[in-house]
Amino acid sequence: MRPGTRLGIDVGSVRIGVARSDPAGILATPLETVRRGxxxxxxxAELVAEHEAAEVVVGLPTSLSGRxxxxxxxxxRFAEALARRLAGLLPEDGIRLYDERLTTVTAEAGLRRSGVRGRERRQVVDQAAAAVLLQAALDAERATGLPPGESVRGSR
Structure with a gap:
């Protein structure tokens, strides 16, 4: 397992949810919502530098059938552009795509159970989805001993 903080990215058409892990890579927590564009x-890139991230996990939204x-x-495309932008800040295999099926649904359900409603939920659901995604990737890495998902290499 690669040591250091990891960032999880849930890319939407309007907003990008960002989560971070602790330095040991055990627990993911919501961090920020970034406006897309x-x-x-x-x-x-600022968040990667600020949190001294060793890896960024970008959600790959596949259908339930895996397509x-x-x-x-x-x-x-976003992950490849991010890899180009982060060249030199992360190792060459520092950006990974990880299956994010049902992360937003899971995040919405958790927020609903916590009593977060309406506009407030819309403002944090992307961060929560990024945390669900990152936690799943961290858990998979711990279980298998292998880096999660697939490596992304931008045109460097």
Whole structure:
């Protein structure tokens, strides 16, 4: 297991949820919601530097059948652009795509159970989904001893 803080990224069409792990890579917590568009990669680069992240896990939204659709293609494009932006800040295999099936549904349910409602829930659901995604990746890595998901290599 690679030591250091990891960031989890849940890419949406409007917002990007960001979560972080503790330095031991055991627990994921919501961090921030970044507005999608101009400056989003720069903000994520700032978070990588600020939290001294060793790895970034980007959610790959596949269908329940395991197929990749337009959202998965967009997540791949985003991850590749992020890899190019973070060149030199992370190891070459420091960006990984990880299956995020049902993370938003799980995050919504958890927020609902916690009593978070309406507008407040919309503001944090992306961060919560990123935390669910990152926690799943951390747990998978601990269980298998292998890096989670697949490595992304941008055009460096």
């Amino acid at each position: 101009k400056g989003d990669l720069d903000r994520i 990749s659709g337009p959202a998965a293609q967009e997540a791949r």
